[in-house]
Amino acid sequence: MKQILKNSPPTRGIDHLAFVTDDLPATMGFYTKVLQMKLVHVRRVPFEMDRGQPPYDNLRHYFFDMGHDQLLAFFEYPQGLDKQNRDLPGGMQHVAFYVPPEKFDDLIENVKAQNVNVIGPVALGGRFWSAYFYDPNGIRLELATTRLSTPGGIVESVYQSEEEARKELETLFDDPETVDYWLSQMPLKHQ
Known part of the structure; x- marks a missing residue:
């Protein structure tokens, strides 16, 4: 077997996650009000062959600041397309956002105040405490935190x-x- 790097990986974290929506106004409202992210960039993306990008020309591609110099992005696809199944291979099962312990309960209360159904928070063993809900696109989201008295870093905690x-x-x-x-x-x- 090939040797895997033992020191730090060359990546620092997420630059951006790119998802698909067919209702950009609802998505904008959800991420700015429910998760309190800031809309930071709006643009159109021209289609180019053989780049693996969405198969539509001039799509809206909007970016939100999800904290710590990382972005969450959405492409606006046409309405009426089939929805992705998150429980099949190749699909994204869910996205977990880390929330510092001192902000966790307040953020969950804000999510509930926006009439979003929240499951949790639940203890998942070890440092994990999580709450789950869905965005308007059917994307399963998780808010994750720790209840340990000396939490350490996210990676080290696992x-x-x-x-x-x-x-x-x-x-x-x-x-x-x-x-x-x-x-x-x-x-x-x-x-």
Whole structure:
């Protein structure tokens, strides 16, 4: 197997996530009022062949500031198209936004105040506390936080002990060498 980088990845995080809507005004209202993001850029995108971009010319492509120098974007597709199934391979199952603990409860209350049905918050084990709801496009969203007294970073918070990781990897791979290989690539929590 090829060696995986052991130090920091070359990426810093998300530049932007790009989703599809067929109702841009409703999407704008939702993300600015419910999630309190700021609309920061509006444009049209001309179609060009062989770039993997949407198959429509002159689409609206609007960007929202989701915090920490990261953007959330929406292309406005024509109405009446089939909706994507988030529970099939290749679909995006959901987007989880991290919310600092001191802002978590207030943001959930704001979401509810906008008449959005919220499931949670629920404890998911470890540092995870989450609340779930849908945007007007049917995209499942999660607000995630921690209730740990010393939270640390997001990535570090999901580190596991070797025993926990081994137990799970053994359900995926029958070969002990393959399990050991993947364990050697993971940063593990030492107890």
